[in-house]
Amino acid sequence: xxxxxxxxxxxxxxxxxxxxxxxxxADGPCLDLRHHNERSDVPALVAALRALVPSADxxxxxxxxxxxxxxxxxxxxLGSIKRHGPEPLPLVPEVLPVLLELGRRTDMVPRDxxxxxxxxxxxxxxxxxxxxxxxxxxLQESVRMVFPxxxxxxxxxxxxxxxxxxxxxxxxxxxxxxxxxxxMVSAIDMVVAKVSPEFFARGLRAYFEEITLDGRVLLGPAAxxxxxxxxxQAIWAADNSEPEYEEFLRDSxxxxxxxxxxxxxxxxxxxxxVTRLVEAYGDDPDGAExxxxxxxxxxxxxxxxxRVIIVFRGRHLGIARKAxxxxxxxxxxxxxxxxxxxxxxxxxxxxxxxxxxxxxxxxAAAHAERRSA
Ligand code: HEM
Numbered sequence: 254x255x256x257x258x259x260x261x262x263x264x265x266x267x268x269x270x271x272x273x274x275x276x277x278x279a280d281g282p283c284l285d286l287r288h289h290n291e292r293s294d295v296p297a298l299v300a301a302l303r304a305l306v307p308s309a310d311x312x313x314x315x316x317x318x319x320x321x322x323x324x325x326x327x328x329x330x331l332g333s334i335k336r337h338g339p340e341p342l343p344l345v346p347e348v349l350p351v352l353l354e355l356g357r358r359t360d361m362v363p364r365d366x367x368x369x370x371x372x373x374x375x376x377x378x379x380x381x382x383x384x385x386x387x388x389x390x391x392l393q394e395s396v397r398m399v400f401p402x403x404x405x406x407x408x409x410x411x412x413x414x415x416x417x418x419x420x421x422x423x424x425x426x427x428x429x430x431x432x433x434x435x436x437m438v439s440a441i442d443m444v445v446a447k448v449s450p451e452f453f454a455r456g457l458r459a460y461f462e463e464i465t466l467d468g469r470v471l472l473g474p475a476a477x478x479x480x481x482x483x484x485x486q487a488i489w490a491a492d493n494s495e496p497e498y499e500e501f502l503r504d505s506x507x508x509x510x511x512x513x514x515x516x517x518x519x520x521x522x523x524x525x526x527v528t529r530l531v532e533a534y535g536d537d538p539d540g541a542e543x544x545x546x547x548x549x550x551x552x553x554x555x556x557x558x559x560r561v562i563i564v565f566r567g568r569h570l571g572i573a574r575k576a577x578x579x580x581x582x583x584x585x586x587x588x589x590x591x592x593x594x595x596x597x598x599x600x601x602x603x604x605x606x607x608x609x610x611x612x613x614x615x616x617a618a619a620h621a622e623r624r625s626a
Contacts, residue, residue, distance in 0.1 A: 262321060262359065263368070263404055263510050272375040274322035276315055277305045280379050283326060286333055287385040290460075293337045299344045302330035306348050312355065320358040325373050327352065328365020329381050332473050336383070336459045342466055349467060360511045362471055364464065368510065370474035371396040383460040391447040392457070395440040396476050402436035403480060409433070410487040411516055414523070418530045419545035427554035430484075434558065437481060437565040445568060450575035454582050461588030477589025478508045481562065482599075487520045488558070489527040489606040498599055501591050527606055530555065552610050559607040566600045 261267065282301045289297040305327060307315075315323065327348060334341040342349055356363030371393045374381050382389050409430040416423050461473030472478070482490070482502050490498065506517045524532075533548060534541045542548050570593070576582065577593045586592045 260317060261512065262317070263372070263400070263512070265401065267318060268372055271318045271321045271325075271373045274319050275326075275379075276311075276319040276323045277307060277326050279305055279326035283329055283379075283381045286329055287382060290333050290336065290383055295334060295337050295339060295344075298330055298334050298337075299341075302327065302334070302341070302345050302348065305330070306345065306351055309350065309354070312351060312358075315358070317358060320355045321369065321373055324352070324355045324359065324361075324365050325369035325381065327355075328369055328474065329383065331364065331464055332460045332462070333383060335462045335464050335473075340465055342464065352466060362507055363466060363469075364471040365474050366508045367396060367474045367476060367478040368400070372400045384456060386452065386456060388448045388452045389457055392444060392453070392476070395444045396479055398443075399436045399440045399479060402433040403484075406430050406433035406484055407480070407487075407513060407516055410484050411519075413526055414487045414520055417547075418526065418533050418551050419547040420551075421547045423547060424550035424554040427551065427558055431554070431558040431561050434481075434484065434561050434565070437479075438561060438568070441565055441568045441572070445572055448572075450572060450578070451581060453572075454576045454578075458576070458582075458584060458588060463588075463590070472504075472508065472590060473588050475588035477587055477591065478505060480505070480509055480513055481565070483509070483513055483517055483520075484562070485599075485603070486517060487526060488555070489525045489609075490602070491520050491523060491525040492528050493525060493602070493606060493609075495598065495602060497591075497595055498602060501589070501595060504590060527555065527609055531609055556607060556610040559603060559610060563600065563603050563607060566596070566603060570596050570600060 262271070282305060285301065286298065288294075289301070307323065312320070312323070331341045331348075334344065352363040370381070374393065374397075376397075380390065380393070382393070409426055413423065413426050413430065416426065461475040463470050463472050465471075482498075482505060485494075486502065490502070494502075502517075506514055509517070530548075530552060533545065573587070573593050573596055577585075577587070
């Protein structure tokens with residue numbers, strides 16, 4: 254679970270440490286940030302960010318965890334300034350070398366990501382929020398509740414990607430993975446119940462705008478960076494996708510944790526689990542099941558996993574459609590750079606994959622053969 258960095262920043266103990274840390278003494282300024290945002294007070298945001306920027310020596314003295322916490326807090330100001338119009342970097346150029354160094358030290362993009370905004374964000378009185386609205390807190394919590402599960406799910410996907418599809422262990426591993434993916438359904442249900450499309454569209458979406466940093470356009474810390482799409486990559490998308498979805502994945506992967514980027518590289522270019530399953534069935538599904546009794550339980554388990562992903566995506570598409578309705582939205586596309594049409598396409602692809610895992614009905618000939626036997 255390591256990278257060139259040698260440590261796993263997504264582990265629960267490390268996450269707990271990062272949440273506690275406040276290397277820039279930003280607890281107070283981050284609370285004030287909500288009021289500056291309410292008043293669209295760009296000069297106050299710029300002045301506050303300037304006051305927070307640490308020196309190169311200070312950054313050199315930070316632990317990796319402190320680097321993550323510093324990125325989290327600087328990021329709140331970057332997104333806030335951009336929300337009100339201006340690009341933040343030209344207004345606070347001294348923050349650029351710090352962001353580059355924090356990105357380098359943590360082996361992540363030189364900007365805050367959804368990990369910083371949710372998982373590495375303290376809860377309670379010290380929670381960093383753009384608005385302070387309870388609906389924003391629910392959105393943050395929804396993502397926070399899925400990350401530990403996705404972490405486990407991605408490691409299970411790695412085991413599946415190396416397992417024989419007819420292996421007796423395959424179905425059990427898939428069931429375990431499905432249990433973790435179910436957290437996505439609970440998360441979106443909470444968001445549908447607690448967050449109005451109006452609040453997202455008019456109140457929050459603008460804080461997730463991209464910024465330009467050292468000539469590079471970097472997306473804001475939105476939920477589209479939650480890597481459900483990486484599970485797709487292992488299970489079916491590595492070789493059953495479409496160009497738009499492939500491009501969305503390629504654009505999203507850099508915002509992931511180092512370990513997850515490594516998994517993406519590993520899964521790209523090798524046959525996906527579903528492809529291997531379809532190959533195992535070949536032209537003679539009945540014969541394949543007779544020869545490999547593990548095949549059917551594996552198929553059924555994969556079909557169940559895909560159903561859970563489709564349930565998440567269906568409910569998610571519902572709220573995304575409302576929030577990006579032409580009458581409500583301020584932006585034509587999501588903060589991940591993709592459209593609601595892409596979400597529809599991703600669901601269609603997931604459904605098409607689920608159809609592949611439907612066990613073909615035994616042929617009439619096979620039936621007749623069995624009856625006469
Ligand atoms: C008001 C709530 C939400 C809206 C309006 C919304 C909207 C969108 C949109 C428009 C996209 C397309 C990519 C882009 O942003 O450019 C997207 C992608 C995505 N969103 Fe959301 N989202 C919401 C909440 C959530 C939550 C709570 C989660 C997870 C807990 C989530 C997970 C994802 C994922 C994983 C993708 C990538 C596509 C996929 O895997 O299906 N979203 N979202």
